[in-house]
Amino acid sequence: MRWWKTPQAATVWTVIRVWLGIQWIEAGWHKVTDGFDTTGFLQGAIAKATGDHPAVQGWYAGFLENAALPNAELFNILIPWGEVLVGLGLILGAATIPALLAGAFMNLNFLMAGTVSTNPVLYTAAIILLFAGGGAYYFGVDRFAIPFIKNAINNRKTRNNDKIQRKHAVLH
Numbered sequence: 001m002r003w004w005k006t007p008q009a010a011t012v013w014t015v016i017r018v019w020l021g022i023q024w025i026e027a028g029w030h031k032v033t034d035g036f037d038t039t040g041f042l043q044g045a046i047a048k049a050t051g052d053h054p055a056v057q058g059w060y061a062g063f064l065e066n067a068a069l070p071n072a073e074l075f076n077i078l079i080p081w082g083e084v085l086v087g088l089g090l091i092l093g094a095a096t097i098p099a100l101l102a103g104a105f106m107n108l109n110f111l112m113a114g115t116v117s118t119n120p121v122l123y124t125a126a127i128i129l130l131f132a133g134g135g136a137y138y139f140g141v142d143r144f145a146i147p148f149i150k151n152a153i154n155n156r157k158t159r160n161n162d163k164i165q166r167k168h169a170v171l172h
Helices: 007-034 039-047 058-092 096-112 119-137 142-171
Strands: none
Touching (some): 007 096, 007 119, 058 096, 119 142
16 A cells, blocks of 8 residues: 555545635635635736736636636635535545545636635645545545445446346346
8 A cells, every 4th residue: 555545644634625626615615605706816817917016917808808707606606616616525425536626726827817815825735635645535425435436336236237138138
């Protein structure tokens, strides 16, 4: 077993994972409860695409202006609830890898929109946990849920294969 997948290392990954989850919950919960309007953020990011040293790349500002801004109402729902769900997934260790990918994707988009804040730290933590693989959810729901789901899928495949073989045997 590789050292980063040992129970001792998993303890460290769990602390980082739960800390990261708390950061996401804190970022999203007030947006859910107090209301959230991304319009100002998007307009500010688009404005950062000008000048000699733009903080936002022109192609990304184009995406924000032509895709995100016209759909701000959708993003007003996706961002807060996405942050809360990522946080819950990480705290519980449930759907850990998808939560890490979604969190890293949001951090990357916030960074590309010219917002540094804690995004580099959160992004780096997510990438480290992604490299830890199963060690990141050793102490979490996924440790039990993933084998259960794999077993259920394999049992279904086996039942389907048995049905096909019985049907084939009857035909011949």
